[in-house]
Amino acid sequence: xxxxxxxxxxxxxxxxxxxxxxxxxxxxxxxxxxxxxxxxxxxxxxxxxxxxxxxxxxxxxxxxxxxxxxxxxxxxxxxxxxxxxxxxxxxxxxxxxxxxxxxxxxxxxxxxxxxxxxxxxxxxxxxxxxxxxxxxxxxxxxxxxxxxxxxxxxxxxxxxxxxxxxxxxxxxxxxxxxxxxxxxxxxxxxxxxxxxxxxxxxxxxxxxxxxxxxxxxxxxxxxxxxxxxxxxxxxxxxxxxxxxxxxxxxxxxxxxxxxxxxxxxxxxxxxxxxxxxxxxxxxxxxxxxxxxxxxxxxx
Amino acid sequence: xxxxxxxxxxxxxxxxxxxxxxxxxxxxxxxxxxxxxxxxxxxxxxxxxxxxxxxxxxxxxxxxxxxxxxxxxxxxxxxxxxxxxxxxxxxxxxxxxxxxxxxxxxxxxxxxxxxxxxxxxxxxxxxxxxxxxxxxxxxxxxxxxxxxxxxxxxxxxxxxxxxxxxxxxxxxxxxxxxxxxxxxxxxxxxxxxxxxxxxxxxxxxxxxxxxxxxxxxxxxxxxxxxxxxxxxxxxxxxxxxxxxxxxxxxxxxxxxxxxxxxxxxxxxxxxxxxxxxxxxxxxxxxxxxxxxxxxxxxx
Numbered sequence: 001x002x003x004x005x006x007x008x009x010x011x012x013x014x015x016x017x018x019x020x021x022x023x024x025x026x027x028x029x030x031x032x033x034x035x036x037x038x039x040x041x042x043x044x045x046x047x048x049x050x051x052x053x054x055x056x057x058x059x060x061x062x063x064x065x066x067x068x069x070x071x072x073x074x075x076x077x078x079x080x081x082x083x084x085x086x087x088x089x090x091x092x093x094x095x096x097x098x099x100x101x102x103x104x105x106x107x108x109x110x111x112x113x114x115x116x117x118x119x120x121x122x123x124x125x126x127x128x129x130x131x132x133x134x135x136x137x138x139x140x141x142x143x144x145x146x147x148x149x150x151x152x153x154x155x156x157x158x159x160x161x162x163x164x165x166x167x168x169x170x171x172x173x174x175x176x177x178x179x180x181x182x183x184x185x186x187x188x189x190x191x192x193x194x195x196x197x198x199x200x201x202x203x204x205x206x207x208x209x210x211x212x213x214x215x216x217x218x219x220x221x222x223x224x225x226x227x228x229x230x231x232x233x234x235x236x237x238x239x240x241x242x243x244x245x246x247x248x249x250x251x252x253x254x255x256x257x258x259x260x261x262x263x264x265x266x267x268x269x270x271x272x273x274x275x276x277x278x279x280x281x282x283x284x285x286x287x288x289x290x291x292x293x294x295x296x297x298x299x
Numbered sequence: 300x301x302x303x304x305x306x307x308x309x310x311x312x313x314x315x316x317x318x319x320x321x322x323x324x325x326x327x328x329x330x331x332x333x334x335x336x337x338x339x340x341x342x343x344x345x346x347x348x349x350x351x352x353x354x355x356x357x358x359x360x361x362x363x364x365x366x367x368x369x370x371x372x373x374x375x376x377x378x379x380x381x382x383x384x385x386x387x388x389x390x391x392x393x394x395x396x397x398x399x400x401x402x403x404x405x406x407x408x409x410x411x412x413x414x415x416x417x418x419x420x421x422x423x424x425x426x427x428x429x430x431x432x433x434x435x436x437x438x439x440x441x442x443x444x445x446x447x448x449x450x451x452x453x454x455x456x457x458x459x460x461x462x463x464x465x466x467x468x469x470x471x472x473x474x475x476x477x478x479x480x481x482x483x484x485x486x487x488x489x490x491x492x493x494x495x496x497x498x499x500x501x502x503x504x505x506x507x508x509x510x511x512x513x514x515x516x517x518x519x520x521x522x523x524x525x526x527x528x529x530x531x532x533x534x535x536x537x538x539x540x541x542x543x544x545x546x547x548x549x550x551x552x553x554x555x556x557x558x559x560x561x562x563x564x565x566x567x568x569x570x571x572x573x574x575x576x577x578x579x580x581x582x583x584x585x586x587x588x589x590x591x592x593x594x595x596x597x598x
Contacts, residue, residue: 087480181386183503184523204482205504208521215595219516222507224483256598296514297596299555 001139001245002041004112005033005238006131007121008101009046009070013081014230014273015094021228024274025056027078028121028144031231034275035238035265036119037063038283040245043112045069045131047104049077059279068109075100088226089203108134117245120164121234122146125156132163140244140251142166142197144237150176158193165251166197168237174200183208187215197255201233209259213252218259219297221267221289228273232266235278239265239286264289300438300544301340303411304332304537305430306420307400308345308369312380313529313572314393320527323573324355325379327420327443330530333574334537334564335418336362337582339544342411344368344430346403348376358578367408374399387525388502407433416544419463420533421445424455431462439543439550441465441496443536449475457492464550465496467536473499482507486514496554500532508558512551517558518596520566520588527572531565534577538564538585563588 012026029046036042042065050072060067076099084091106127116139120128128143135141143164149157150173161167167190175181178189183200187210190198201207204226209216240255240262247254264286271277311325328345335341341364349371359366375398383390405426415438419427427442434440442463448456449472460466466489474480477488482499486509489497500506503525508515539554539561546553563585570576 182523182525184521202504205501215521216598217518217521217596218598219518219596222483222514222516224481226481260598294598297516297518299515299517299559299593 001116002043003036003117003119003241003245004043004045004069004108004115004131004135005029005036005119005121006045006106006128007032007123007234008078009044009048010078010080010101011052012230012274013079013095014228015081015083016088016228017084017086019273021273023079024276025059026080026231026274028123028231028234030275031234031269031278032119032121032144032238032241033060033065034063034278035235035262035269036242036245037065038239038265038281038286039242039261040117042066042242043069043115045106045108045112047071047073047100047106049073049075049100052077059275063279069106069112071104073100082230084228088229106131116140117241118142119237119241120144120160121237125149125153125160129156129160129163132160140165142168142237142241144168144233145173147173147176161190162194164195166199167193167195168199168201170201170203170233197251199259201236203229203232206263207236207259209255211252211255216256216259218256218263219293221264221293222296223267223270226270227277229270230274232269235269236262236266238262260290260293261286264293300415301342302335302416302418302540302544303342303344303368303407303414303430303434304328304335304418304420304540305344305405305427306331306422306533307377308343308347309377309379309400310351311529311573312378312394313527314380314382315387315527316383316385318572320572322378323575324358325530325573326377327422327530327533329574330533330568330577331418331420331443331537331540332359332364333362333577334534334561334568335541335544336364337538337564337580337585338541338560339416341365341541342368342414344405344407344411346370346372346399346405348372348374348399351376358574362578368405368411370403372399381529383527387528390529405430415439416540417441418536418540419443419459420536424448424452424459428455428459428462431459439464441467441536441540443467443532444472446472446475460489461493463494465498466492466494467498467500467532469500469502469532496550498558500535502528502531505562506535506558508554510551510554515555515558517555517562518592520563520592521595522566522569525569526576528569529573531568534568535561535565537561559589559592560585563592
């Protein structure tokens, strides 16, 4: 089965203490879409400007990502510039140029409306809701978000959360949303906002799921070197949804394996700038690391 | 088989945003000793003053902790006072009164010298070495430490690390010792200092072992409420050594289960001030949580 992925499609300029990489392909939909593509066909919904490099359209196509839903409009592609500190945990936004993203109105191609798996990757919650409005009986809908929307669009976000099956956010966002720094308390409060599945991401510490079948602690694959964590969270949720879309059986039966596959996909993402490492791997590389991870956590 | 535990035996005054608890039983040897006692007989090595409450001697005895190695000297028991912030992660020392600890010279009773498992819980590394000097062919020696010794007794600590089978420290201490914030790189550097088994503790995120059989990610049991994390690290390593001492087979065959049992013992420690929660449980309570944790991490 296929997945619809809506989110940002951007050019990212990423600075770390050791390197600078201008205008790499980035954005939540790019990272999540490529990650999902290792497992299932992806229908991409996004917008880019006429400056968007052709090589990145080729990159999407190489990953069998359907581009009917990618609008190419007069103007500039969304550009984000950021800088990481030495420990790769703290990042600082240097510039945000919205470009064509400012007036983005995601209208779905007819062929997309029956996509069974819907990933509302990080983007303004009003746009996530607008996409969801156009879907016809999706099987499983997951939304991701970021602190920005908690700060400037909380009412929109709360409306969206009510309508999704799964909601994904990171630990500091969960703390901000629920006013508690206890993970179990935060998970409980987020369930009360609507979703049956709540996942709190904890960066290199993995993630935790609360679901009808209880809790699941999902490990992160330990890396000897983190080059650039940008997009790791998007890769995680993309891989997760991709895995679910191709798996037989219920969501409950598959969601743990789906998270582990998403987690491993995210580990590759961290090993290169932008999508450079993720686009070099094959599905077999992910499966190999999943097997390794199984050995590392077994007791 | 039995375990020798040397470390601090103290009275802790612990303040949190919601409560204040003066002069509770504390110290690394108390926490580690009680934790180990759920699994194996413990020989305690420490020092207290004549002000040390009789009820705490009774508490040790209830846990079948042998007190031949506990010196009771004229003077005051070591007293530590500290305050936790709301998130329970940052703590501030308010007072440290060494008392009889200042001139502590751990001389082992003859009966202790052949104890097969030796836990050098957190205490000055010169004292840890001095205890190790008195042991006769121990089977497995593990040392824990704290940032204080990295700051004021690094040469002593490095001498000690060379002589132990296992070394345990937390993530910020590992970063300080190895000058890297990458866990895998830190583990590698610490192996080069001597120990075959290196464990980095990550608080509520669990811990990671590097051993001849590879890496192991040990989960932490998720808690709905953390009352007081003081002693959790000591309980972890105490439970770990206790489990190893009673397990049949090699260290490699048992160390993962040992870490999980230590991790769960530490979870109880966090649920009460000082040792109040840990001393209310039985071994069966630990085993029950281990089973739950197995379910929470299975995929």
